[in-house]
Amino acid sequence: MKTFSEQVWQATKRIPKGRVATYALIAKAIKRPKSARAVGNALNKNPYAPIVPCHRVVRSDGFVGGFASGSEMKIKLLMREGVTIKNKRVASLEKFLYRK
DNA sequence: GTCGTGACTAGCC
DNA sequence: CGGCTAGCCACGA
Numbered sequence: 847m848k849t850f851s852e853q854v855w856q857a858t859k860r861i862p863k864g865r866v867a868t869y870a871l872i873a874k875a876i877k878r879p880k881s882a883r884a885v886g887n888a889l890n891k892n893p894y895a896p897i898v899p900c901h902r903v904v905r906s907d908g909f910v911g912g913f914a915s916g917s918e919m920k921i922k923l924l925m926r927e928g929v930t931i932k933n934k935r936v937a938s939l940e941k942f943l944y945r946k
Numbered sequence: 947g948t949c950g951t952g953a954c955t956a957g958c959c
Numbered sequence: 960c961g962g963c964t965a966g967c968c969a970c971g972a
Contacts, residue, residue, distance in 0.1 A: 869954055880966085882967080883952070887951085887954095888969075906956090907955090
């Protein structure tokens with residue numbers, strides 16, 4: 847058990863390619879269902895940029911919030927992995943949502 | 947030890 | 960349906 851942030855990064859790393867997860871989902875995965883905000887904070891500071899697929903984490907409404915590297919880049923990456931993005935939002939989020 | 951901030955969410959109007 | 964408000968949490972100053 848390390849810092850909250852590290853748990854977030856680990857949870858994010860296990861997201862399979864072609865799938866996405868929401869901040870709330872990550873928060874729940876690390877036993878902190880109400881820390882969705884803190885989750886976003888952790889990813890923002892994430893020192894494992896190339897290791898942690900933070901681009902696979904979106905908001906609960908499927909909207910691709912802001913990203914350290916730019917939302918546009920993330921969207922491009924997601925689409926490349928097979929995720930459909932529409933107007934900066936994940937189309938059929940439930941379809942691509944990663945469920946444990 | 948307290949305050950302010952942010953990649954959030956759900957509820958209300 | 961769209962916009963706004965309040966509640967949450969972790970972290971740095």
